Amino acid sequence: MTDSQAVIRVNGVSRWFGSVVAVSEMTFDVMPGITGLLGPNGAGKTTLLRMMTGLAATSTGTVTVFGEPVRDNPPLYRRIGVMSEHETVYGFMKGREFVTMMGQLRGVERLEEAVDRAIERVDLADAQHRPMGTYSRGMRQRMRLAATLVHEPEILILDEPLNGADPRQRVHFQHLLRELAGEGRTIVLSSHILEEVEQLAETVLLVVNGKLAASGGFRAIRAALDQRPYHVRVVCDAPRRLAALAVGIGSVEAVNLDPDGALIILSRRVLDLQLELPRLAQSAGISLRRVEPLDDSLESVFGYLVEG
């Protein structure tokens, strides 16, 4: 996909509040599909999303959506659906009334059908005639998502959308997001929960201390971290002999023996290890039973970056 197909373009965006820099010099493009905005609480994700939706101004830099500035450009909201992290709802309003009102505000045609469809999508048809003040946290989130979907937006920007969802709702929500992405929509979702992003997002934007620490596919991010130690657990029939051989590999920093007899190898270049370890084992007549990366999860990548 080329840059010209970028749906959202964030270019040199910074935002500061007094002397506090919330977002610093971020530049990236968002393409169709699911993009995960990942970072710890306070990293600047919400501020960034608010600038991407036009709710907040940038201090410097520009945000464009479909090539147009998003700030002070109301017509663009026909094509964007935004669900903020705040769970406050109009407690006096019934769920269906809320979704209907949001549809009216967005000029939805065939409103009743659109409302039915949106509420069915979030699986809340049974509760649609109850005041939202009586909803659980997860139900409020889902009805807010229905309101976000009612005008069938091409872009969905969701700030911590899985907050308050129970495991069943979480699975349903993830299925729904994949379905929406499959329809060609562009979805940006933020989370501080690594598992959520790892399971859903094709592209990850890692935000740490207001800066874009890494971006790309999950594995691409991992590859960018080749200066970080990489843990591999190796189970074989002669661990002490293999340990002695493994320390000879240039990129290996340390080799430890687990209490259960497995080797834990720390390497700075995983490619070296992938190539050299089987060769060494074969030449020494050692049988490798299991080789598994211990930190090939977003959590470990995230941990490295945050701690670094």
Place this chain on the structure above:
Amino acid sequence: MGSVYRLTLRQLSGRWRLVIMTLLAALPVITATLTLRSTTAPTVAEFENAALSALLAGSIVPLVVLAIAAAAFSNEVEDRTLANLTLSPLPRWRIAVPKLLGVLTIAMPFAAVSAFGTAYVAFLADLRAAIAVTVAAVAAVALYGSAFTWLGLVTTQAIGVGLLYVVLWEGFFSGLVAGVRLLSIRHYAIALMHGVDPRRFAAGDHLSLPAALVVSAVVFAGFLWLSIRRLRRMDVP
């Protein structure tokens, strides 16, 4: 636009809010009735000063409007629901205007009935005088409504700032310094009252009716424009 208007009506018509407004609106009517029953009936000037200027124009109307108008946007800002409106493709005037209309729809009947009842009782069923007072109250609601709705967008302390304006600026400084009256909603409203019924309300150093009409229109439109501008430029929480 109808959605924002209906939403505003529902938000602002909470039971306790309506009860308090009813009590406030009844106060000048009760005061007028009790004053008439007293042994020493007041002159028009005395009544105007006590019941109309001080109580109705000086406190009841601005307080009723402040309680409603300040909440129109500031509650949405505090609850962080304003984004539901600003993330819509509506031009910002189609958010600000129905919000203000909602405020006026709730506040105006209270102020108008209170003003009419007070004047009708006090001026012994003089309809023209009652209409003059009602017109002044309605104008005051519109002007305060526009000003305080904007205030609710620029500060979360709109009630406090509005009270300072009503008590200090309009109540205190405008009594001391004549020039301050030119920047006082209360005095525009009183000028309208004098203009509508100069027979009954002839005395004083008020603006002329045309001047009061022009200034009122400018103030109303000015604060509405400021609200629209604020909606376009503010960071929405």
